[in-house]
Amino acid sequence: xxxxxxxxxxxxxxxxxxxxxxxxxxxxxxxxxxxxxxxxxxxxxxxxxxxxxxxxxxxxxxxxxxxxxxxxxxxxxxxxxxxxxxxxxxxxxxxxxxxxxxxxxxxxxxxxxxxxxxxxxxxxxxxxxxxxxxxxxxxxxxxxxxxxxxxxxxxxxxxxxxxxxxxxxxxxxxxxxxxxxxxxxxxxxxxxxxxxxxxxxxxxxxxxxxxxxxxxxxxxxxxxxxxxxxxxxxxxxxxxxxxxxxxxxxxxxxxxxxxxxxxxxxxxxxxxxxxxxxxxxxxxxxxxxxx
Amino acid sequence: xxxxxxxxxxxxxxxxxxxxxxxxxxxxxxxxxxxxxxxxxxxxxxxxxxxxxxxxxxxxxxxxxxxxxxxxxxxxxxxxxxxxxxxxxxxxxxxxxxxxxxxxxxxxxxxxxxxxxxxxxxxxxxxxxxxxxxxxxxxxxxxxxxxxxxxxxxxxxxxxxxxxxxxxxxxxxxxxxxxxxxxxxxxxxxxxxxxxxxxxxxxxxxxxxxxxxxxxxxxxxxxxxxxxxxxxxxxxxxxxxxxxxxxxxxxxxxxxxxxxxxxxxxxxxxxxxxxxxxxxxxxxxxxxxxxxxxxxxxxxxxxxxxxxxxxxxxxxxxxxxxxxxxxxxxxxxxx
Numbered sequence: 001x002x003x004x005x006x007x008x009x010x011x012x013x014x015x016x017x018x019x020x021x022x023x024x025x026x027x028x029x030x031x032x033x034x035x036x037x038x039x040x041x042x043x044x045x046x047x048x049x050x051x052x053x054x055x056x057x058x059x060x061x062x063x064x065x066x067x068x069x070x071x072x073x074x075x076x077x078x079x080x081x082x083x084x085x086x087x088x089x090x091x092x093x094x095x096x097x098x099x100x101x102x103x104x105x106x107x108x109x110x111x112x113x114x115x116x117x118x119x120x121x122x123x124x125x126x127x128x129x130x131x132x133x134x135x136x137x138x139x140x141x142x143x144x145x146x147x148x149x150x151x152x153x154x155x156x157x158x159x160x161x162x163x164x165x166x167x168x169x170x171x172x173x174x175x176x177x178x179x180x181x182x183x184x185x186x187x188x189x190x191x192x193x194x195x196x197x198x199x200x201x202x203x204x205x206x207x208x209x210x211x212x213x214x215x216x217x218x219x220x221x222x223x224x225x226x227x228x229x230x231x232x233x234x235x236x237x238x239x240x241x242x243x244x245x246x247x248x249x250x251x252x253x254x255x256x257x258x259x260x261x262x263x264x265x266x267x268x269x270x271x272x273x274x275x276x277x278x279x280x281x282x283x284x285x286x287x288x289x290x291x
Numbered sequence: 292x293x294x295x296x297x298x299x300x301x302x303x304x305x306x307x308x309x310x311x312x313x314x315x316x317x318x319x320x321x322x323x324x325x326x327x328x329x330x331x332x333x334x335x336x337x338x339x340x341x342x343x344x345x346x347x348x349x350x351x352x353x354x355x356x357x358x359x360x361x362x363x364x365x366x367x368x369x370x371x372x373x374x375x376x377x378x379x380x381x382x383x384x385x386x387x388x389x390x391x392x393x394x395x396x397x398x399x400x401x402x403x404x405x406x407x408x409x410x411x412x413x414x415x416x417x418x419x420x421x422x423x424x425x426x427x428x429x430x431x432x433x434x435x436x437x438x439x440x441x442x443x444x445x446x447x448x449x450x451x452x453x454x455x456x457x458x459x460x461x462x463x464x465x466x467x468x469x470x471x472x473x474x475x476x477x478x479x480x481x482x483x484x485x486x487x488x489x490x491x492x493x494x495x496x497x498x499x500x501x502x503x504x505x506x507x508x509x510x511x512x513x514x515x516x517x518x519x520x521x522x523x524x525x526x527x528x529x530x531x532x533x534x535x536x537x538x539x540x541x542x543x544x545x546x547x548x549x550x551x552x553x554x555x556x557x558x559x560x561x562x563x564x565x566x567x568x569x570x571x572x573x574x575x576x577x578x579x580x581x582x583x584x585x586x587x588x589x590x591x592x593x594x595x596x597x598x599x600x601x602x603x604x605x606x607x608x609x610x611x612x613x614x615x616x617x618x619x620x621x622x623x624x625x626x
Contacts, residue, residue: 023458129311132606134565137583141319141599221437227567229584244439248573252458256447263440270435278431291328 024282026273028195031281035271038265042087051078052087053057054236061255072258073243074250075236079261082238086262090269093154093217093232101156102165102212109169110196124170131163137224143231153232157222161215168211172204179203206284220270240266297618305611306467310362312603317361319594321354332590347374348592365604370597377588381597385579389601390473391461392578394569395502396563397474397547398495399556402503403559405512408545414511415518426511438566442501442573450498456497459575463490497513498574502566513555517548557613561606 041048051057051068056076064071108127112120115281131140137194142156176182177200184196226232227241235246240262247259323357328344329336346352349360349371364371414426450458457463461475468478468487476495479487521527523545530540568580575581579598584595 048552104335122362126311126315127305129308129469130307130315132561132610133312133315133603134561134568134606136565136568139597139600140345140568140583140587141316141595144595145320217435224437225439225565228569229572239441241437244437244443248439248443251443251447252451254447254451259443260447262445263437266440267435270437271432274435 012085020282023242024279027279028283029276029279031272031277031279032052032178034268037271038087038272039091041084042091045084045088049081049082053077053081053238061250061258063255064257070261073247074255075256079258082243083240083265086238086240086243087265087269089227089237090220090223090241090266091232092237093157093215095224096154096215097157097161097219097223098153098212098225100154101161101215102208103134104158105162107164109160109166109171110173110200112166113170113173114192114196120170123166127166127181128161131167132259133140135160136222138231139222139226140231142195143226148231148234150232155237156226156231157219158220158274161219164211165208168205168208171205173200176203177202209279209284210241213280214272217273217277220266220273224266248268294615295620296370298615300453300610301614301618302473305623309604309607312607313362313600314358316596316599316603317358320592321357328590332374340471344374344507345590346508350592353473371593372601373586373594374403374591380593381623382601384582384594385601386599388577388579390580391576392571392580394461394476395476395498395578396567397429398499399502399506399567399570400556400563402499403510404508406504406507407514410492410507411514412518412541412545414515415522415535415544416540419521421516426515430508430512430515433504433506433511436505436508438501438505438569439573441499443500445497446573457494458497461494462492463494463578466490471503486543498570498576501573502563502570503567505566506563509562510552511521514545514548514550516543517551521547553613553617553620557610559624560609560613564602564606568579 001026017032044281057072057078058076059068059072060076061074062068062072068080070083073079073082093270101246108123112123139153139156139160142159143153146152146156173196182195183201185199190198223232224241224244227239230245231244233242234240243262244259244266247255247257247262251259315392328341328348328350332341332344342351349357352360366383371387372378372380410426410429414423417423446458447455466484466487468475468482468484468491470480471478475491476488477489479485491624518541522540527540527544530543531537536541567578568575569578570580572584579601582593583598586598
C-alpha cells in the first residue's frame, strides 16, 4: 500500500497537488509543507546538520542563539543537529513498522474477509482482542522481552498495528465482495487469487492508503512514546522521544530547549501526516467507503 | 430481553475475549526468539543468575504446564509472586498502585469529556464557518499532541515559571489521607482533611489536563459530527419550525447525539490507559504505568506479566460496563 502511495505521489506531478483544485486540498498542502522538509532533513542529515550530533562542543546548556538555533544540551551537543539526525531513527522505525504491519495485516484481512465462515470468525476474534488492548502497553510488553533497540522497536510497533490493517482490509473486502462485478468474475471462472488481486485489492486501495497514512501519524507517537520510555535507542544515539526525556530534569530547572525542540518535531511530523490522511480521506475514498 | 439477562449474556461473551487476551499476553511474554529473561537482563549477567531468574519466573517448566498454571492462577486472582524484595504477591503490588492510575484516568476522562463537549457543541452551532474549521483543526492537533511533550510544557509554564502547581508525585509528603478508596481526593474529603485535599487536587491538575486534552480531540470530532447529523434530521427541523430558540434546539440535539458517544468512551478507554503510562512517567505519578516500567528495569518478570494481564482484564471489564450502560440508555440494543 505504501508502494501505491509512493507511486501515486510520484506519478501525479507534485505541482498539481499544490495548484489543482480538489476537495481536502488545504489539509494535504499543509501536511506536505510539514512532512516534505522533515523527510528531506532526514535524507540529507549529513549535509544539513551543522555540528556532530554525538560529540559536544564547549558550550554547556547554551540558550538558542545564532550559532546554535536550538541551543546546546547538558553534554554540550548542538540540539538542532540532534533533531536533524534524530529524524532518521523516527522515520526508519515508523516506515519499517508500517510496511511490516501492512504486509501482514492487509493480506490476512483480505483472506479472512473473502473466505468468511469459521476461519474468519476465529481470526477476527483474535484481532479484535488485540485491537482492544492499549497499543502502547502491548508495544512496551513486546519491547521489554525483545530488548531495547531500533529493530525490536519497529517489530513491537508493527504488531500493535496489525489489527488495524486487518480490520480495514477485512471490512473493505466484505463490502467490495458484495458487488456484482466480483460475482461476475467468479462466474467467469476466475480463481480466488485473481479475484482478490485484480478485483478486490484495486477497489480497496484508496481506503487503505488513507488508513496507512493515519496509522503512520499514530505510529510516530507510539515510536516517540517507546523511545521516551527508553525502548528504542541507547545513548548517545539521537532520537526525538529519547532526547525529550533526557532533557526533562533540565527543563524542570528552566533549561527548556534540549527537550522542547525534539518534542515539537514529534508533534509536527505526526500532525503533518495526520493532515495528509485527513485530506486523502476526502480525495481518494468514495463517499460510501469514507472513514 | 430483560436487562439482567442482557448483562448475563454480555458477561458470558466477555469470557472468550479475556481468554484470548490472556493467551496473547502469555505468548507475547514467552514465544520470543531467545529468552525473555536474557533479553531483559542483557547478555552480561552470569548464567547461574539467569537460570535462577528463569526458575523464579517458572520459565524452566514445559510450556503447556506454564500455560495451565498461568491461566488457573489468573482465574483465582493469583498472579504469582514478585521476583524482588520480599517476594510480595504480584496482585498486592499492583493493587497498591492501581488507585493512583484510577484517580488519574478518571479525572483525565472528565477533562476530556468537558473539553470535547464544549468545543464540539461550539463548532456544531457554527457549522461551516471559521470557528468550525478552527475546532476541526483543534481535533486533529489535540490527537497528535505527544503527551510527554505537552506535559513538560505545562510543567515549564505552571511549575517552573509561574510556580503555581507541583510538577510531580501525587501529594505532598506527609499529607497522605488514610486509605479508604485509595483515591486521595475522595479519601481526604471523607476523612475531612482539607490540607490533603488541596494538595491532592493541586498535584492532579497538570497530569489530568495533559492526558485530558490529548484525548479530547476524538470527542470534539464526534460531538460535532453527531450534533450536526442530529440537527439535520426531520424532527429537529420540526423543532426549529415550531419556533424553539436555537440554544434549546441545540440542547435537544445534544441529548440525541449522546448515544454513539458511549461506545466511543469504551474505545477511548484503551487510549486513556496507554496515555496514562506516558503521563505517569512524565509526572512521576506512582501508578501502574510507572510500576510496569520500574519492574521491567528490575527484570521482575512475574510483575511485568501480571501488570499486563491486569491491564487486559481492566480493559475488558470497562468495555463490559460501557455496553451495559449503552443497553440501559438505548433499549434497542437489548433486542
